[in-house]
Amino acid sequence: MTNEIKEKLAKNKSLSLTERERFIAMFKAMGNPIRYEMMEHMLKYPGCNTANIVDHLPIAQATVSQHLKVLKEAELVIGEIEGPATCYCLIDENVKWFKETVQKIF
Amino acid sequence: MTNEIKEKLAKNKSLSLTERERFIAMFKAMGNPIRYEMMEHMLKYPGCNTANIVDHLPIAQATVSQHLKVLKEAELVIGEIEGPATCYCLIDENVKWFKETVQKIF
């Protein structure tokens, strides 16, 4: 999708551009089997670190890190540095917002 | 993502494989600005036809048709042939299931 098209779409919406984009980014982020699995894993094991997640998944550490970045950029997840490791959690407030918005929109 | 990886993931889930895949496909389908817009449009104008949707969007008819196919494959939308046109609606039952599943999972 070109920027031109994105600009054309960014007019007259019920959500503000920022919220709308974030909402769509959340859908996109969770619309991948690996990232969906990561979300479930963090739900089950809040505060798990990257190594835990890597062990749980059939892909390389570098790829896990890339997927984590997508989830972070969608503001679904936050990583807190704890010593040499990073602990990951869902951002409960934003997951709640997503759930509420899903209910509200559809 | 390779098929090998998809197979590795398809084990020991809370949702059945079919439901899990459908749930993720729904996220993916709605995780695109054009398709999200289409969903909102159909919500607002149930039974609108392809021409309506094309008029509402800044992309070619062929591309709209492709996006509609993705939404249909995710079982979010159904098209009913009505004369030479096709009328599109959200599949309320499945949207409801999606909403319920979002509440249940997260």
Place this chain on the structure above:
DNA sequence: AACATTTATCGTATATTTACGATATATATA
């Protein structure tokens, strides 16, 4: 039957995503 209208599909170019190994960065420990 011929034609007009509407939508889907085909072929294809380009952009984006996904995956990996290699390497950089950052912190804890010896």
Place this chain on the structure above:
DNA sequence: TATATATATCGTAAATATACGATAAATGTT
């Protein structure tokens, strides 16, 4: 300070997604 450990980033190859024009298919109309 040197080393080990954990995670992020870089470069890149391959797969997938997105967009388009051209054209096929399906239906209504003359």
